[in-house]
Amino acid sequence: MPDILFSLSDPIAIPVQGQDAVYPVGRIFCVGRNYAAHAAEMGHEVDREAPFYFTKSASNAVLTGATVPYPPGTENFHHEMELAIAIGKPVFQATSAQAWDAVFAYGCALDMTRRDLQIRERNKQRPWDLGKDLEAGAVFAPLTLAADWSPKDGTRIFLTVNGQTRQDATLGELIWKIDEIISHLSRFYHLRPGDLILTGTPAGVGPVQAGDQIYGGIDGLDPVQLTLSDAE
Known part of the structure; x- marks a missing residue:
């Protein structure tokens, strides 16, 4: 076996309530525009034919309580509060029952977004990666x-x-429900343990600045917190 030129940093692992073991982060899928009021505030109607997705890199995830610098390249950095689903068993082309059975755990998460870059690239019909997949751009609370x-x-x-x-809604406002999301996504991917799905954000997204303290919650789950420091 050839020598490896260098080692890569391990992705984060998320604590699980009541467990000694932690949940390693593999892939991060995010559902876009899954609350009608949020879609409207972003100037879009909801596509009710099917959910759509973007991804974030596991290496760009951090745990709650982190202090991270205001990111480079943006002047309009937004918070997005989300419910995260942690997949616990392999599932492909899942029925509703199989989708529910594949859920290992739930948690609070933040989808941090360079909104100006997302909108700029979207208007040019380009991928959103610069806006969405940024360092420390996914923040997870214990599951x-x-x-x-x-x-x-x-x-x-x-x-x-x-x-x-800033944001205040209920999970009843989700357009695509948990089992529908998993069933649909599993038509395109063999979902497996380590996969996390962020289910979308309600209305009220907005800019944050260096020095701000962000706190998000879902009743019954551990909250997620993030502090922004000055840009590096």
Whole structure:
């Protein structure tokens, strides 16, 4: 076997409530425009034919409580609060029942976005990677096992910046529900343990600045927190 030129940093692993073992992050899939009010505030109608996705790199994920620098190349850095699904078993072309059975755990997550770059590239019909897949652009709180928590329509999802509420909705506003997302995504990928799916953000996204403290929660799950320091 040939020598390896250099070692890569290991992706993060997320703590799991009540478990000694941690959940290693493999792939990160994100659902776009999955709350109608958020789609409207971004100037779009919801595509109800099927969900659509973008991805984030596992190496760009961090755990809650991190302090990270305001990212380069943007003047309009946005928060997006999301429910994350952690896949626990292999699933492909899943039925609704198989989709639910594949869920290992749930957690709070932040999808941080260089909005100006996302919009610029979208307007040119280019990929969104510069806007979405940035260093420390996915933030994860500890996971809660699916056996101990399940999403309900009335469950609150919210986010504050420096104590001021920015996002406040319920999971009942999700256009594509948990099993629908997993079933649809599994038509295109062999989903496997380590895969995380961010299910979309409600209305109220907006800019954050260096020095801001971001706090997001979903009732019954551990909250997610992020502090922004000055740009490097």
